[in-house]
Amino acid sequence: MDALTDILEHIRSAGALIGQNLMSPPWSIRFDEGASLTLVTLLCGDAWVVSHGMQPVHLRKLDVAILTGPQPFSVTSAPDQQTPPMYVVTKEGACTDGAGNVLAEESVALGVRTCGTHLNAEHALLTGSFNTQGRMAERLLSSLPRLVVVPHRHQRQAALELLESEIVRDEPGQQAMLDRLLDLVLIQTLREWFSLPEACAPRWYHATQDPIVGPALRAIHDEPARPWTVETLACEGRVSRATFARRFADMLGEPPISYLAEWRLCLASDLLQRTDDTLDSIARQVGYSSAFALSAAFTRRYDLRPSQHRALSAART
Numbered sequence: 001m002d003a004l005t006d007i008l009e010h011i012r013s014a015g016a017l018i019g020q021n022l023m024s025p026p027w028s029i030r031f032d033e034g035a036s037l038t039l040v041t042l043l044c045g046d047a048w049v050v051s052h053g054m055q056p057v058h059l060r061k062l063d064v065a066i067l068t069g070p071q072p073f074s075v076t077s078a079p080d081q082q083t084p085p086m087y088v089v090t091k092e093g094a095c096t097d098g099a100g101n102v103l104a105e106e107s108v109a110l111g112v113r114t115c116g117t118h119l120n121a122e123h124a125l126l127t128g129s130f131n132t133q134g135r136m137a138e139r140l141l142s143s144l145p146r147l148v149v150v151p152h153r154h155q156r157q158a159a160l161e162l163l164e165s166e167i168v169r170d171e172p173g174q175q176a177m178l179d180r181l182l183d184l185v186l187i188q189t190l191r192e193w194f195s196l197p198e199a200c201a202p203r204w205y206h207a208t209q210d211p212i213v214g215p216a217l218r219a220i221h222d223e224p225a226r227p228w229t230v231e232t233l234a235c236e237g238r239v240s241r242a243t244f245a246r247r248f249a250d251m252l253g254e255p256p257i258s259y260l261a262e263w264r265l266c267l268a269s270d271l272l273q274r275t276d277d278t279l280d281s282i283a284r285q286v287g288y289s290s291a292f293a294l295s296a297a298f299t300r301r302y303d304l305r306p307s308q309h310r311a312l313s314a315a316r317t
Contacts, residue, residue, distance in 0.1 A: 002208045004194075006221040008187055010136035010270060011037075013179040017093045018128040020167055022116035023086065025123065028076035030085040033093075035129035036141065039186060040065040040075060043164060045123030048079040054146060062152035064160070064189045068141050075125055087115075089127075112170045126164060128182040133313075134273055135266040143202035150192045159184045207251040212237040212244060216256065224264055225287040230256055260287075265301050268294060272306055273313040279306055 020043065021029055031038065040049065041064045048056040049065055051073035059065055059075075067073055076083055087095040087103055095103045095115065108115045132141065163181040166174070194201040207213045216233040219226075226232075233256050234244035248256045264286040271282045283294035298306050 001218060001221045002214075003204045003217055003221055004191070004208065007136050007140045008190075010134060011132050011140060013128070013130040013182050013186075015175060016128050016130035016179050016182050017089075018163075018167060018178045018182060019113040019115065019126075020164075021125040021127070022110060022114065022119060022121040023077070023123050023125070024117055024121045025077040026081055026083045027117075027123065028074055028083040028085045029125070030072060030074045030088040031127070031129070032072040032088055032090055033129050034070040034091045034131075036068070036070065036132040036137065037186070038067045038073075038127060038129040039182065039189070040067065041126050041160065043124040043126050045077070047075050047077055047123065047125065049147060050074045050076060050079050051146065057147055057149060059149065060152065062155065062157065062160070064150050064152075064155055064185070066144070066148040066186065066189055066193075068144050068146060068148075071146075075127075077123060086117075111168060113167045126167070128163075128178075128185075130179075130182070133316075134270040136270050139266060143204075145200065148189070148193050148199075150189050150196070154192045154196065156188060159188055203252045207248075210247070210251060212239055212247045213251050216244065216248070220260055220263060224260075224267055225285055227287070228257075228260055261297070262301075264288070265298060268298060268306070269302070269309060272310045282306075 017033060017035070023029075040059065042059055042061050044061065046058065046060045048058055049067070050056045051067070051071060056079035057065070074085065084098055087097065087108055088100075090096055095108050097103060110116055110119055159181060163178070163185055166177055166181060193199050194205050204217070208217050215236040215238075219233065219236045220228065230245055231241050234241045237244050237247075239247070245256060248259070252259055267286045268282050271277060271285065275282075277285070279291040279294060283289070283291050286294070288294040288297065295306050298304070298309070302309065304312075
């Protein structure tokens with residue numbers, strides 16, 4: 001298992017807010033959902049993404065953008081015009097006016113998961129957003145810029161086309177279908193973005209493709225509980241201990257055992273949050289000899305005891 005796959009296994013949408021907005025220019029929509037991840041694409045027309053602290057970014061038809069973090073942003077047909085938002089999409093999925101008043105559904109709804117002005121509008125905006133939890137998600141999100149854009153010429157369109165066709169359907173299991181399709185488009189977009197020359201992909205992504213470091217990283221992610229040493233990891237890359245340690249540090253900016261320890265603690269943190277497993281069981285799953293050893297390492301790293309982390313996570317859900 002490579003690092004990206006391992007991380008994405010822990011980042012899946014559930015009950016995502018997915019829909020399309022049909023508008024005629026000039027228009028503007030503000031998104032204040034507080035989501036961890038938001039996917040944006042124009043099915044028809046083009047638009048601009050505007051967020052505080054960054055220059056407006058132009059999206060052409062079928063370009064796919066991913067916004068990370070809960071900060072509000074707007075999508076607008078003309079960033080140089082002071083077009084007031086048609087509506088503001090809130091955390092609850094409701095639409096409000098600029099003053100925060102909830103708009104009547106009939107004033108904006110055009111059909112299933114479809115809002116806007118009229119059905120034959122020139123512009124069609126598709127969005128999907130959801131919240132992530134856990135250290136695994138943080139590991140990915142912290143390595144991404146606020147806005148990732150993949151031009152349509154680098155995109156495979158099949159998944160996006162299927163998501164578009166499913167949005168307007170209302171059948172049993174529809175939310176699950178939309179969640180999985182959103183995951184697929186997200187994974188595809190991230191993978192395509194990482195491969196772009198101008199992308200600042202995280203170090204671990206490039207390292208997974210290295211003939212020396214890559215096999216060791218895959219081994220760590222396949223068997224995190226195995227008692228790895230620098231020597232045994234070097235064997236995975238078929239090089240000497242010194243060569244491996246130097247190559248690993250050059251590519252990832254930290255020694256291999258440091259990376260292993262951080263990964264184990266990320267896994268432990270998410271297991272504490274997502275499961276009812278005992279601390280002793282979690283310790284064995286991630287490669288610690290005892291609950292005491294895991295607790296000491298966890299507290300030292302996060303300044304929080306495992307029991308406190310579990311209680312805080314439960315209080316947030």
